[in-house]
Amino acid sequence: QVQTVESGGGLVQAGGSLRLSCVASGRTISRYSMAWFRQAPGKERVFVAAISWDGGSTYYAGSVKGRFTISRDNAENTIYLKMNSLKPEDTAVYYCATALRGTIPGIETEYAYWGQGTQVTVSS
Numbered sequence: 174q175v176q177t178v179e180s181g182g183g184l185v186q187a188g189g190s191l192r193l194s195c196v197a198s199g200r201t202i203s204r205y206s207m208a209w210f211r212q213a214p215g216k217e218r219v220f221v222a223a224i225s226w227d228g229g230s231t232y233y234a235g236s237v238k239g240r241f242t243i244s245r246d247n248a249e250n251t252i253y254l255k256m257n258s259l260k261p262e263d264t265a266v267y268y269c270a271t272a273l274r275g276t277i278p279g280i281e282t283e284y285a286y287w288g289q290g291t292q293v294t295v296s297s
Contacts, residue, residue: 174199174200174286175197175198175199175200175202175205175271175285175286176197176198176199176286176288177195177196177197177198177269177270177271177286177287177288178195178196178198178288178289179193179194179195179267179268179269179288179289179290179291180193180194180195180196180291181193181194181291182266182267182291182292182293182294183292183293183294184294184295184296185259185293185294185295185296186295186296187259187260187261187295187296187297188258188259189259189295190255190256190257190258190259191255191256191259191293192253192254192255192256193209193253193254193256193267193269193291193293194251194252194253195207195209195251195252195253195254195269195288196249196250196251197250197251197252197271198250201247201250202245202247202250202252202271203226203247203250204226204275205226205271205272205273205274205275206223206224206225206226206272206274206275206276206277206278207223207224207243207245207252207269207270207271207272208220208221208222208223208224208243208269208270208272208277208278208284209221209222209223209243209252209254209267209268209269209270210267210268210270210281210284211263211265211266211267211268211293212265212266212268212290213262213264213265214264214265216265218268218281219234220234220281221233221234221237221241221254221267222234222237222241222242222243222254223243223277223278224243224244224245224252224277225275225276225277226275226276227247227275228244228245228247230276230277231243231277232277236262237256237263240256240257240258240259241254241255241256241257242254242255242257243255252269254267256293259293259295260295261295261296261297262295263293263295264293264294264295265292265293266290266291266292266293267290267291267292267293268287268288268289268290269287269288270284270286270287270288271284271285271286271287272284272285273285
């Protein structure tokens with residue numbers, strides 16, 4: 174099993190930045206693709222960004238492309254999400270997800286492990 178703990182969320186003004194971290198334990202994530210999802214109040218969870226096992230491939234939702242950057246440090250068993258130019262519509266709980274494959278999955282159900290999430294609130 175892979176356990177992940179997200180951190181780095183908080184309250185920020187529109188236009189500000191945050192960096193989320195997701196630290197994994199229980200198993201090395203160096204062979205697995207990882208992703209960030211988010212869930213806004215009253216809405217379904219949606220994909221934000223994903224990264225392949227070696228960081229060679231990344232993929233972003235259209236709503237965050239150009240503003241968010243996903244990265245990873247396999248030596249630290251950690252992935253990150255740097256969020257710039259934050260908007261009120263970015264307000265959500267952000268979740269880290271682990272897929273038991275090296276390449277980025279095409280569907281959410283391929284992510285086997287999920288963290289508890291970290292709250293990001295962007296004020297206008």
